[in-house]
Amino acid sequence: MIQTDTAVAISTPRGEGGIGVVRLSGPEAVAIGRQLFCSQHPLGQRVRRVEYGQVLAMGQPIDKGVAWVFAAPHSYTGEDTVEISCHGSMVVLESVVAEALRLGAVSAGPGEFTRRAFVNGRLDLLEAEAVIDLIQAQSKGSLDNAYGLAGGRLSQMVRALKARVVKGLALIEVGLDFSDQDIDEISRQQLRAELGEMVAEARNLADTFEGTRRRQDGYLVAMIGRPNVGKSTLFNALLGEDRAIVTPIPGTTRDRIEGLTTWSGEAIRLVDTAGIRQADDPIEIAGIERTTQALSEADIVLAIFDSSVAWCDDDRVAVDRLPSENVLVVFNKVDLPHKLDRSKLRLDASSSVDISALTGLGIDELKRAAAQRLPPRHDVGGVGITRQRHYDCLWCAIRSGESAAGLIDAGEPDECVAVELQAGLKALGEMLGEGVEEDVLDSIFSDFCIGK
Ligand code: GDP
Numbered sequence: 001m002i003q004t005d006t007a008v009a010i011s012t013p014r015g016e017g018g019i020g021v022v023r024l025s026g027p028e029a030v031a032i033g034r035q036l037f038c039s040q041h042p043l044g045q046r047v048r049r050v051e052y053g054q055v056l057a058m059g060q061p062i063d064k065g066v067a068w069v070f071a072a073p074h075s076y077t078g079e080d081t082v083e084i085s086c087h088g089s090m091v092v093l094e095s096v097v098a099e100a101l102r103l104g105a106v107s108a109g110p111g112e113f114t115r116r117a118f119v120n121g122r123l124d125l126l127e128a129e130a131v132i133d134l135i136q137a138q139s140k141g142s143l144d145n146a147y148g149l150a151g152g153r154l155s156q157m158v159r160a161l162k163a164r165v166v167k168g169l170a171l172i173e174v175g176l177d178f179s180d181q182d183i184d185e186i187s188r189q190q191l192r193a194e195l196g197e198m199v200a201e202a203r204n205l206a207d208t209f210e211g212t213r214r215r216q217d218g219y220l221v222a223m224i225g226r227p228n229v230g231k232s233t234l235f236n237a238l239l240g241e242d243r244a245i246v247t248p249i250p251g252t253t254r255d256r257i258e259g260l261t262t263w264s265g266e267a268i269r270l271v272d273t274a275g276i277r278q279a280d281d282p283i284e285i286a287g288i289e290r291t292t293q294a295l296s297e298a299d300i301v302l303a304i305f306d307s308s309v310a311w312c313d314d315d316r317v318a319v320d321r322l323p324s325e326n327v328l329v330v331f332n333k334v335d336l337p338h339k340l341d342r343s344k345l346r347l348d349a350s351s352s353v354d355i356s357a358l359t360g361l362g363i364d365e366l367k368r369a370a371a372q373r374l375p376p377r378h379d380v381g382g383v384g385i386t387r388q389r390h391y392d393c394l395w396c397a398i399r400s401g402e403s404a405a406g407l408i409d410a411g412e413p414d415e416c417v418a419v420e421l422q423a424g425l426k427a428l429g430e431m432l433g434e435g436v437e438e439d440v441l442d443s444i445f446s447d448f449c450i451g452k
Pocket of ligand 1: 225226227228229230231232233234332333334335336355356357358359
């Protein structure tokens with residue numbers, strides 16, 4: 001699909017003040033840009049130069065700024081592109097866009113510039129999708145992964161898988177073209193080996209999905225303890241804000257409250273659960289049920305105890321609910337005299353931390369100890385797949401590779417093997433965006449914001 005329109009949009013986040021950038025991309029970008037921006041040297045006349053000048057609307061100056069041109073095909077989109085950087089006032093930015101529309105540009109849709117980059121072969125679909133991941137990254141960990149994807153690391157791996165399938169197909173086709181028999185035994189073994197490698201590598205990549213998705217969404221850290229041990233105070237201290245209501249009345253947190261933070265560069269979804277204790281109140285029982293649910297889903301459980309009071313039956317109720325793994329015991333209120341008999345918990349030293357949620361003592365140590373318990377990163381060459389689409393394409397290739405191998409082992413005709421390999425090749429090609437239907441692209445790019 002060749003774009004004949006010139007698209008325009010504000011490329012910087014809205015309403016943040018500071019600097020704003022309006023981007024135009026398409027065949028008329030420079031012509032329209034010159035009417036929007038008046039500089040000593042007309043836009044695009046000097047190659048790779050940033051021009052200083054006046055931003056115009058209806059021929060009248062409305063701001064001063066800088067602008068530059070990227071000539072096709074050496075631009076993000078692969079088309080002529082003009083970017084005008086001016087003051088980030090929405091009035092200025094919207095006036096520039098309105099003027100560009102009046103001069104014949106069209107409003108860019110969500111992700112339109114990245115979509116044009118994909119259509120013009122500047123990015124493959126995996127790299128284009130990674131741009132969304134980059135923009136939406138909530139942690140350094142997700143950002144690193146997105147950066148690797150956007151830089152083409154996954155694309156290279158998928159191309160290597162494709163190359164193995166193509167090699168397999170070539171082995172078969174040589175046999176089909178030059179003899180009236182099936183391929184010889186050496187080629188057959190070679191083909192079998194290529195397929196084995198392809199399937200193993202594709203599986204490794206597919207296996208990264210669950211871990212990458214968890215990582216992107218944020219690891220779930222659930223806090224549990226009987227009422228009044230200081231869960232809400234700790235929740236607020238860990239998030240650095242007053243999200244949970246802190247009161248001295250036991251049982252105030254009736255439902256789970258969730259907050260997002262980062263520990264050691266990883267996104268964390270922190271959940272403050274209803275206090276666990278023997279309860280009769282139906283609302284409290286429902287809250288405790290949700291706690292049990294959160295515990296079963298959690299990557300890490302922080303089991304909180306009040307070190308300033310003696311052990312009580314409700315502490316035992318909390319202990320009985322603890323999962324067998326990934327528990328970090330937190331002794332809170334160590335700013336007060338210690339009264340809790342810790343031997344009841346039979347802990348080794350490394351599985352507990354002493355803190356005061358009220359004074360902040362030990363909070364950094366708690367974050368460090370918890371971060372060490374996060375699930376190990378599972379990636380291949382530093383990248384993990386982030387989308388169901390990738391997973392489905394890889395599994396389609398895996399199944400084709402496995403059934404092709406089965407057909408070879410069963411001595412079935414080479415034509416049947418070739419059909420399977422073609423299916424695998426198609427799936428891997430689709431992963432890179434080859435032959436992908438427009439409606440699939442619509443759905444992928446609808447996740448973008450306008451201006452990217
Ligand atoms: P929750 O029911 O487990 O959520 O407990 P809260 O966070 O509501 O705390 C119960 C009471 O303990 C409140 O009065 C808090 O101010 C107090 N508290 C919480 N953490 C500490 C702490 O580290 N030291 C002291 N001295 N008091 C604390």
